[in-house]
Amino acid sequence: MTEAIKNGPTWVGTSLPRKEEDRLLRGRGKFVDDIKLREMTYLRFVRSPYAHARVLSVDTSAAEALPGVVCTITGKEVAAQTQPFIEMAPGQGQKIRDFPLAVEKVRYQGEPVAAVIAESASLADDAAELVQVEYEPLEPVVDSEEALLNKSILHEEAGTNQVWTGIWEFGEVEKAFQEAAYVVKIDRMHFHRFSSTPLETNVVIGQWEPKEDRIQYWCNNSFPSFAIQFIAAHLMVHIDRIRAQTSDIGGSFGIKITSYPQMAVCALASKKAGGRPVKWVETRSEHMTASAHGNERTFRDTRVALDKNGEITAIASRHIDDCGAYPRYEPLGCVIYSQVFCGTYRFKNARIEFTQTVSNKCPVGPNRGYSRMQHLWFLERIVDICAHEIGIAPDEMRLRNYIRPEEFPYTTPNGCVYDSGNYPKMLEVAKDLIGWDAWQKKRAEARREGRMFGIGIGTTLDSGTNNFGQSQIVDPNAPFSGNSQGANCKLDIYGEVVVAVGSCPQGQGHETVAAQVVADVLNISPDMITVRTGFDTERNVHTGMSGTYASQFVVSGLSAVHGAAQKLKAEMKRLAAFVLKTSEDDLEFGTGGMGPEVKAKSTGKSINYWGLANIVNVNSAVLSPELQDVTLNCRYIWRANFKVPDKEKKYGNLTLTYSSQLHIAVIEVDRDTFVPKILDYVAVEDCGVAINPRIVEGQVYGATAHAIGAALMENCVYDAVGNMLTSTFSDYTPITSMNIPNIKYGHISTPSPFTYSGAKGMGEGGAGPIHTISATLQDALFGQGIFINESFNNANSIFRSLKYREGGQLAQSVTLEKRV
Amino acid sequence: MYPRSFHYHRAGSLKEAVTMLGQLGKNAKFLAGGQSLIPLLKFRFANPEHLVDLSFIPGTSFIKEDSGAMHFGLMTRHSEIEHSALARRIPVLHDCAAGIADVQVRNQGTIGGSLAEADPSGDWANALITLDTTVHCLGANGTRTIALSDFVTDAYTTALAHEELVTEVVVKIPPKGSGGAYLAFKRAAPVYPSASVAVQLKLAGDVCEDVAIALGCVGLTAIRATEAETALRGQILNDKTVATAAEAARAAADPQSDMRGSAEYKRQLIVALAKRAIQIAARRARGEKVEGAHLYA
Structure with missing residues (x-):
């Protein structure tokens, strides 16, 4: 292992190679x-x-x-x-x-x-x-709208296939429609079912x-x-x-x-x-057919009100979510979508009727971008379709509707508080990276030659560190709210710094970033810190919300680690002041000839960590009575400052941080094969302060690849009687390096005012490519009279749409009502 | 899943392998590279009682030129053909070998095993049928040579008797002025193509003197698109004749709708692939170096 090198004033912010990499890449991991x-x-x-x-x-x-x-x-x-x-x-x-x-x-x-x-x-x-x-x-039921007819009921004891239904209504929706300059109606949109294919089942x-x-x-x-x-x-x-x-x-x-x-x-x-x-x-086939899939959602009867400038003033829609055969973690997804109720946009009036149903398909589970990506895709589709209908360019349309940078922290219509963001800036950075103007020219040339060529934008949010109080919107009696995480930081008997957290990372680099945080607190190298990750109910560092999910470790996990490290440091100070016979203010933390140490600036005398640990652990008779409470073994539980939301109005803050991403893609649809070929791709990311920029970048590449796969290749297909047709990799075709374009990566930083470090959770990524690829194909195919109303599009489906369009069989309906 | 238990036998020679299979009877199978058989065993779709492994028989993996023909051994791996300078002299072979599945499959899978499996979506039979290819076999009654067009008789079915195996695949080197191309369309690296087209032609100036066009994954076996060939034979190659040939190929295809695409879409793919493959083959016939193999969605 090479020695860790700091490339700035602090370890936080350094692209430190991951501590766990050596073990994992050499096949020495323990699964x-x-x-x-x-x-x-x-x-x-x-x-x-x-x-x-x-x-x-x-x-x-x-x-x-x-x-x-x-x-x-x-x-x-x-x-x-x-x-x-x-x-x-x-x-x-x-x-x-x-x-x-x-x-x-x-x-x-x-x-x-x-x-x-x-x-x-x-x-x-x-x-x-x-x-x-x-x-x-x-009789099997494989379609959610069919399920709601209750012709064949899955759970007779429940008497209905409907799991849950609720209405989110904020502002003055009908008034906004009455006053609208434009009303756009979209009869049906559909977000497909896909899943994740982890290496380990x-x-x-x-x-x-x-x-x-x-x-x-x-x-x-x-x-x-x-x-x-x-x-x-x-x-x-x-x-x-x-x-x-x-x-x-x-x-x-x-x-x-x-x-x-x-x-x-x-x-x-x-x-x-x-x-x-x-x-x-679990075998791979079992994993594909019977572990968990992502939520499938149908958006019905969408109406959008816009003013004469193209600013969206209201949205009304009916959403039907299909959770598969058993609800399990559901119907939480019915509420979790509302963490990003208005997406990145400013509209104040909205009415969403949300219903969830069971069907004879694999139960769903929280799949990366859980429940929010479906909704964000819906909003991005609306923005592109409306922009096209009233004749505004998609970038301009977004700038007119984005929440303004000066409006943060921004309270959404349903009471969520977006901590920070700068969406216009992300758009600017992404346009620069991709060479927006040059691609616009190439698109104009291509279209003159009759080629199907598109440029599209997708904006997305990754809401992290959720308020479990959202469960009370589903069930007012649910005994859950807030969020918490535990960590322990200690000097072991020989003075080793050992950190334990209650998370269970799967490649997110928790060992590395936790070491970076503690290294800054104690002013030592991350190499001198051992981090124990992995959940263990008998190790007592967990809380009832411990785990690795919902883009939150950087907030909940590292806040707990930071709190524990500070508690340890405070104890070390009291102990060192006693041993070195000086005041706590006189002490300096650093590394000397005998390893990490605490030094008295006035005398130059120091005590290393072994010395401190020795006194507390195996030499305690020398301790003064007032230091009897020092353990050098400090546990800290971090809790998010959440309130229980208003259950009736479905109003309240559901998430602590909101990372954002903006992607731009350039796609040409081949006129012979109908393959949508990605010619250029940019992903710009804002997670506030990046604790480890290289890990952030890696997460962005991974999330981008996963969602490009979802947009173009990965689809859980069932036939009419509920046979799953994509139970092998040959049929499901998870994305591989052969299908991933060169991704240009950009980063901006709007630090969160709600976290100690300014960092925002970011692992899930918000499925930016699904929105972006839909937008880009839409741009390429508006000219052919096609609306992209499915989140999954491949060569075969594009070919089918074009043929159906030619044959007059394409059942798509978007209407524009103009009142100006 | 794990396969059902079976007896594993290792043959020391081709002859011994044939004898073993004859003695072990109907519930025995040969194991070559295993890239089709092993997954079938793991799914328990195939449950043989005995496997006779051919991997350790000396002298079964080679690429050599002899009297105007290229010879490939039973166990010659796809990747060996992909990286062989000799095999590159027949570009259609290189195109085919370099695009089969992914690296792991190419390192393990064999040309002999692939032909004997006769998967309707397999690459080799389609590429080789545009060339003068013969399959050398060894069975209980000794050796015999079968033209490839007579070797594959139906989906997953060949002219081989139960205990008979492929020993060698022999491809006649095309005359000067020839060019070929094999193009397959795949949704992802490790999967079978949705459709593939192989073209082998000979030019005299701009005139297409002779041509063979074959279509893969769109029928029970590789389909020779004879109407498409007729549309080009004796004609000057230009956009119009190529388009006519490609349309004739569309008509010759007989695909099924499945997860790889609808039948209509696969026919469209055949048109696109045929056009490109003919053009690449023609450029190569003129002496141009053109890289080209599988296309990915």
Whole structure:
């Protein structure tokens, strides 16, 4: 390892190579599947080939007779000894009974109906083939609008396919429409279902010691504090009897949050196997069909009011979100979208009727850009379509509608407070980077030759550090609000600086950035700091909101680390002042010949960290009585300053920070192959103060690649009877380096006034490329009379639209009503 | 998933491999590079009781020129062909080899295995059918040579008997003044193409003296677009004749709608690929160096 070098006045702001890289790139990471335990058994699920069917019988006898099979477990057995999982929806949604193995019905293709546990993974595969399940197929529902008709109901006990519905209405919507100079109507837009494809799939080892009545998990769930709350209630055990640990995680992107049903099965299986540990390693096909997908959303009957300058004055629309077969983390997404209710725009009047429905598809989970990207895409589509209809250039349209830089902190119509931002500046930087004027000229030339050539802009937000009080908008009785994270900072017995946090990073570089923060507090090198990441309920640095999700570590995690480091420093000062016989003001933190130390400026005498740690840990008789409370082992819990939102009005601040991104793309649609070829691409990012600019840049590239994939390649396709047609990489085609254009990266910084460091959370990225590629294709295809009303577009779909347009079969409707 | 358990056998010679498969019977299969078979085993779509591995047989991986023909061994890997200066002399072969799936597949997959698998979306059969290609086989009754056009008989079906294997693929080197190109359209590196077109032609001045055009992934086997060939043979190559040939190729294609695209879109792709492949082949016939292989969405 090369020594860390600071390239500015502080470690914060330095592009420090990641501390974890050496371990991970050499294959020395420790992932759950690397863990081998004595008497380990292996679990394989038996899954439904049907999207919707009654389970008539499950016969496990042949599987149990196979030598090497330890036991089997069925949905009936699970239901007999557990409670259904907590449902967050109130009312009818509350009546949904969700068990980790199907009991009476299966509701999506790939739903587990039984599990076999064997001495080896391949024996478990053999045994799973021997389980006989008899099904009676039922009418599947694969379309959300169809689902709302309740012709075929997934959860009979709920009596409806609707999970939740609510209205967000702010300002004077109808008045704005009456006074509008223009009204644009868009009948239907649709945001497609896609997911994430982490290198490491879901993996769990569960062990339920019957004698100790204690459950242990080694898992890669990315929000374990949430998962164990669900599991404890389901298994009816005290939560302190559950130990959950994470180690290295090979990507999550949010969707590993909802692996708790599989975790529950592993515990139950272990109990039945006499307490032997049970390992489940999800196959790629299982991951594609039955882990979690992102939310699919349909936008109906959208009306937009604009004044004569093209400023949007009101939006009214009906949104239908499809959460798949079981709500699980939903209907939180019904509220989370409203963190970015007005996007980057100033309009004050809006009415959104938001409904969520179940369908016979894989349950959804919080997929990178969770619930906000769908809404931001909707707003960006509106901006481009309206600009086109009233004849304003898309860049000009945005400048007229963006929240102005001087308006921050900006309170949105629904009471969210945007901390900082400068959207016009991002646009300017992005235009410079891409060479806006030159591309405009090339576009004009290309169009003269009849080529389909577009330039498009996408603006997006990445709201981070959420207020769990948003759950009370869904259910007024939900016992959640605020946000918190814990950290511990200590001098160990020999004086090592050891930091522990309750996060479970999956490539975000938490070890590195936490070390940078502590290095500045103590004025030492990050190389001298050990950071322990990974969640562990028995290490006591977590809170009930610990995990790695929702673009927040830089705020919640590092604020906790910073708080703990300051507490430690204060103790070290008291101790050093006593030893060096001087005042605390006289002390200087730094590194001397004997390593990191605290020095008295007046005398030049110093004590190194070993000396300080020695006194407290193994030489405490020399301590004075007034220093008896010094532990050099400091825990700090950071809490966000949130209030519970107004549940009736759905008004209140839901997120602490708002990173923003602005992307510009140039695309030509090939006239022969209809391939939308990206000719140039820019991503400009504003996360305020970047703790580690290189990590930020890397996150932007990753999020950009993921969302380019989503825009052009990655689509979870179901046929009319609920068969998933994209269950392999050959069909789903996750993006690879062959498909990623050269991305030009730019950064501006508007520091957050709400965080100690000025940093804003930024990992999710806001799916800028989905908005941008839609906008760019739109620009290329307006001339052909085509409106981009789908978030997924590939060569095949562009070809189809053009052919349908020619044949007069294209059912798209955008209308403009002009009143000036 | 893990495959069902099977017996693994390692053959020491081609002859031994043939004998083994004959003795092991219907539930035995040859294992060459494994790039099709191993995934089928892991999905448990194929469940043979015995695998006879051909990987350790000496002298089965080579590229050599002999009496006006290029010879490839049963186990010659795609990547060896991709990086072979010798194979570059027939550009259609280089185009094909360099674009098959991704690096890992090319390092492991073999030309013999690919032909014997006869996947309708496979690259080799389509590229090679535009050339004078023969497949040398060894079976219980000794050796035989089969023209490629007679070798692949249907989707996933060849003229090989159960215990018979491909020993060598022999491609006649085209005469001077010839040029070829293989273009496949793929949505992403590791996937099969949505459509592919192979063209091999010979120019005399501007006139196309002879031409072979084949279409891949748009039928149960590679399709020779004979009408398209007729449209070019004896004609001066220009935008009009090329467009006529490409339209004839569209008509010859017989694609199915699937996740790679609708049947109509695949026909459109055939037109686009045919135009480009003919043009690249013609430029190469004139002695130009043109890089070109697979296209990505």
